[in-house]
């Protein structure tokens with residue numbers, strides 16, 4: 001069995017009187033595609049916001065295992081940029097790109113979190129800075145090719161078709177070389193053709209060894225891509241298991257009453 005890379009214990013998040021996350025346990029294993037599903041308002045995005053340092057959880061623990069460094073890192077309470085440095089990268093439910101920057105620049109920004117040249121280099125452009133900059137550009141080209149956006153690299157992000165903007169967000173996240181990639185509804189708003197392309201891309205990224213945790217409403221996508229699925233309702237985990245187990249789980253069927261689980 002593969003190793004755990006993310007471990008979450010008893011995560012709870014209160015907003016005033018609203019308990020958006022209620023004692024949630026979840027783990028992600030190295031190399032797997034895990035999915036987090038649940039009805040609207042279940043707390044899925046809140047969970048990502050807690051993982052990535054946008055929200056400070058009311059209770060609970062978040063650990064990231066960096067086996068390559070022989071480290072167990074507690075992410076709770078860290079600022080978003082620190083969380084990214086440790087190896088969690090994400091995309092957003094509502095696309096967040098730099099619209100007036102080029103596609104290439106949007107990816108380069110993701111990469112800059114791994115280099116020291118960014119801040120200092122803005123003032124003193126020495127040979128080391130230039131070399132790092134060249135490496136960043138080269139890597140960004142590779143990633144853009146991977147996600148199929150090379151032909152757009154000099155276009156402003158805002159001018160890309162919608163599906164391509166979503167893929168650019170994934171490219172920017174990949175540029176941080178994450179241990180775990182978090183995708184919040186990557187297929188939202190996509191047409192069927194774009195969705196198929198996205199499924200292929202996610203599969204390809206996973207084949208490269210990238211561990212992925214994705215939130216998604218498209219059941220067909222979730223069922224076909226995921227190794228394991230976690231189901232939330234009202235801030236609580238109500239089920240977890242392989243797609244075929246989740247499809248038959250009575251609690252899940254009840255939570256999705258009126259919706260297609262076995263799409």
Ligand SMILES: Nc1ncnc2c1ncn2[C@@H]1O[C@H](COP(=O)(O)OP(=O)(O)OP(=O)(O)O)[C@@H](O)[C@H]1O
Nearest residue numbers: 015018020038039040041042043044045046047093
């Ligand atoms: N910053 C906030 N302040 C107050 N309440 C919040 C905040 N963020 C989320 N909530 C509440 O927490 C609950 C969970 O919201 P969340 O956005 O995490 O759900 P979700 O599962 O991602 O839903 P969707 O599928 O619609 O994206 C909701 O009741 C929401 O109103």
Ligand SMILES: [Mg+2]
Nearest residue numbers: 044045046093
């Ligand atoms: Mg959400």
